[in-house]
Amino acid sequence: MLIVTGATGRLGALIVERLLERVPAGRIGVSVRDVRKAAEFAERGVRVRVGDFTEPDSLKHAFEDAERVLVVSAAIRGGAALAANSAAIDSAREAGAQRILYTSHQAASPTSLFPPQQVHAATEEHLKRQGVPYTALRNGFYASTLSPYVSAALETGTLAVPQDGPVSWTAHEDLAEAAAVALTEDGTLEGITPPLTAPHTLNFADVADELSRITGRTITRVVMDDEEWISAAVAGGMPRPAAEFSLTMFAASRNGEFNTIDPTLGATIGHPTQTVHQALEAVERSR
Numbered sequence: 001m002l003i004v005t006g007a008t009g010r011l012g013a014l015i016v017e018r019l020l021e022r023v024p025a026g027r028i029g030v031s032v033r034d035v036r037k038a039a040e041f042a043e044r045g046v047r048v049r050v051g052d053f054t055e056p057d058s059l060k061h062a063f064e065d066a067e068r069v070l071v072v073s074a075a076i077r078g079g080a081a082l083a084a085n086s087a088a089i090d091s092a093r094e095a096g097a098q099r100i101l102y103t104s105h106q107a108a109s110p111t112s113l114f115p116p117q118q119v120h121a122a123t124e125e126h127l128k129r130q131g132v133p134y135t136a137l138r139n140g141f142y143a144s145t146l147s148p149y150v151s152a153a154l155e156t157g158t159l160a161v162p163q164d165g166p167v168s169w170t171a172h173e174d175l176a177e178a179a180a181v182a183l184t185e186d187g188t189l190e191g192i193t194p195p196l197t198a199p200h201t202l203n204f205a206d207v208a209d210e211l212s213r214i215t216g217r218t219i220t221r222v223v224m225d226d227e228e229w230i231s232a233a234v235a236g237g238m239p240r241p242a243a244e245f246s247l248t249m250f251a252a253s254r255n256g257e258f259n260t261i262d263p264t265l266g267a268t269i270g271h272p273t274q275t276v277h278q279a280l281e282a283v284e285r286s287r
């Protein structure tokens, strides 16, 4: 069976949808924390089992009969994320998976200023040590990350965030399709992949310009001092640790960590990848 974890999350659910177009539902199994949230997949013939990376015993049952396992990195912050993702990888090997796939990040690096990249780099190292064929999908930075910043800018007319740098903002839909290809087609995306990115990089000034074009209103990019931005975010209701975490994304982007584009994603899915313009239009439409 082809097992996908995190199938009740945004990326995992899209991956299962793309898999259902490629293989019979009976070949697909999902490992989820809450089976009720995956009821629709069960109705369509997908095997749904409980699996929590922090309770590895649950993964034995969830990964039973695994031919390949795609570990969608768990939405956990800090060192616990490495332990959780590693436990899932270990369980996939113990279940006999002949290929283990993992959703890494385009800028995975032990020296990144953005802590999740350090976790991804360490998880990739763990994956390499298993002695099992593997794929680390170096997913581009989600374009959806822009949503809260864009929503605020559309409210106020000002995109006021710290100094940033160019990012190849990439759509979940394209990344999910590439993951489904990697799970089902031999010889594609083996080992650590090139960065799987959209074809352009944009910084927040570019985003403000795009938004101005889309809405016909002037959206002005304002560069805020880091500490001022944290204070403003906390005053606006964001918990301080979340604000400090978000600041590390700006620090990494202005360090050039996400200033990479690569044609592999488009080549893998066989059609042009979504542009940030499309992602921003979607944010504007959803308001």
Ligand SMILES: NC(=O)c1ccc[n+]([C@@H]2O[C@H](COP(=O)([O-])OP(=O)(O)OC[C@H]3O[C@@H](n4cnc5c(N)ncnc54)[C@H](OP(=O)(O)O)[C@@H]3O)[C@@H](O)[C@H]2O)c1
Pocket: 005, 006, 007, 008, 009, 010, 011, 012, 032, 033, 034, 051, 052, 053, 054, 072, 073, 074, 075, 076, 084, 103, 104, 105, 139, 140, 141, 142, 145
């Ligand atoms: N490339 C990027 O720019 C980027 C940005 C942000 C995050 N990420 C990573 O990409 C992953 C998938 O993205 P997404 O958009 O699908 O996020 P998402 O919608 O938040 O989904 C996260 C998934 O992690 C699962 N999860 C959380 N704790 C878990 C645990 N203890 N054991 C097993 N699964 C657990 C969640 O399960 P439930 O459905 O039960 O909650 C959910 O399915 C994220 O988890 C994160 O690691 C990448």
